[in-house]
Amino acid sequence: MSSMPLSTANWHWKNKNVTGWGKEWFERELATISITGDTDGQSVRVDSVTEVDGDVELGQRKSKLLTIYDCKITLQWSGKTTGGEDVSGRVVIPEVSHENTLDGHDDVVYQWELTTASSPDVLAVYQLAKKRLPAALEAKFAEFPVALIQTHGKDIQIGTPSASGTTTPATTTSATTSASAPKPTAAPTQKTAPAPAKAVNTAGVSAEASFMASADDLFSLLTDEKRIPMWTRAPAQSQPKEGAEFSLFGGGVKGKFVSLKPPTEVVQTWALQSPTWPAGHFATLTMTFTQSSDSTKLTLSLNGVPKGMEDEIRKNLEGYYIHGLKSIGLGTVL
Incomplete structure (x- = not known):
């Protein structure tokens, strides 16, 4: 039996819930972020992701893959002062979603907390975290929908999904060039009356x-x-x-x-x-x-x-x- 054409098979609406995978991705990828300050010895890094609350799905509509996600993420961060003192804190990101990571409709909001006793050196590291970590985090957030499509697109769409959400049809084993292909002979057109609509149960x-x-x-x-x-x-x-x-x-x-x-x-x-x-x-x-x-x-x-x-x-x-x-x-x- 012949396979269903891509234009038909990929038309249907489909959804795949991948919330567990999304949580693991954020926990793994965000913990790789580290920043070096302009002053010798200063540094800041993401220690761990302590919470990912929300849903992550990949959807298909009319042959297009769409990323659907809205997550609240909580991070633990740490740093070093120029004198080698440890600094730690917490940041809550209430919304990481398609809208603010890809569409840019809203800014990503950060709620910062310093858990180390304050001092001039500690505050300098705290300001470094608030100034430099958002750009590094948002660069990772931009990678998330790409990874989502590359990892799960094949499960809901026939063909090879690309990062842009389009589908590449499978390559055929034999092809005929337009120069060598026989030209079809046009059949005479004949007007026919439209078929009456069938009753639908x-x-x-x-x-x-x-x-x-x-x-x-x-x-x-x-x-x-x-x-x-x-x-x-x-x-x-x-x-x-x-x-x-x-x-x-x-x-x-x-x-x-x-x-x-x-x-x-x-x-x-x-x-x-x-x-x-x-x-x-x-x-x-x-x-x-x-x-x-x-x-x-x-x-x-x-x-x-x-x-x-x-x-x-x-x-x-x-x-x-x-x-x-x-x-x-x-x-x-x-």
Whole structure:
């Protein structure tokens, strides 16, 4: 049986959770950082990574690999004064994510702590750490998504993933040059009537989660085209009014707004742009926002999912909508 073409096999949405690998990478790589001061004898180094809290995933949308991560990292650092005195401290980095390490939308924030008794020489080393360690750390953070794709891209994408997130098709053993290849003879074109749309047996799927956000904020994040890329990490088109078309995930999902009741409900037609999704078929996605005193529950109900695709679409709703919103720091409520 012939293999599935790359253009088809790599179209589907996929996610791989590699949080354990990510934690080990940060623990190993960040502990290699050391800095020498301008004054003889001064030095600073990262001793250990004591905490990596968050999620790391590699996703695929429309043949593109996307790094999805948001981690809080805590480091222990140490140094030497010009007189050989030991200095130690701690730094907490609340967010290391795709947004602030690759997109540059936000600066990386550092929360510094000195645990050695203060003196002029000790403070000089402390200032050296605060001045020089961030650049060295951010250089390592920039290496992380590259290593993530190189290590795990092959597990979710057919072909050889590169650091840029593209795919190189496998090399064939035989090739015919354009000069020697026989030119195909054009067959006469013949107009045919379009085949009638086939009836599709469907089912419904749903996903839900509660976020530490207001209903107004969640409603805006899911309908405002300027805010949607914050959690989809892809271009979007969305004019939140009845009858207007929308496009999410760089065209991976398309449809129209059926009705909007800010900030409690959005109803859309919804179609996945995939070879496995029946051509011309639309499901109906209803998003409801139920606000309580400290959070808002988002419920995604998708009716009209082709039979046999229920598990795939449910995972997509959870992975790309729910996890996408979680990845921008909203936090979920258990």
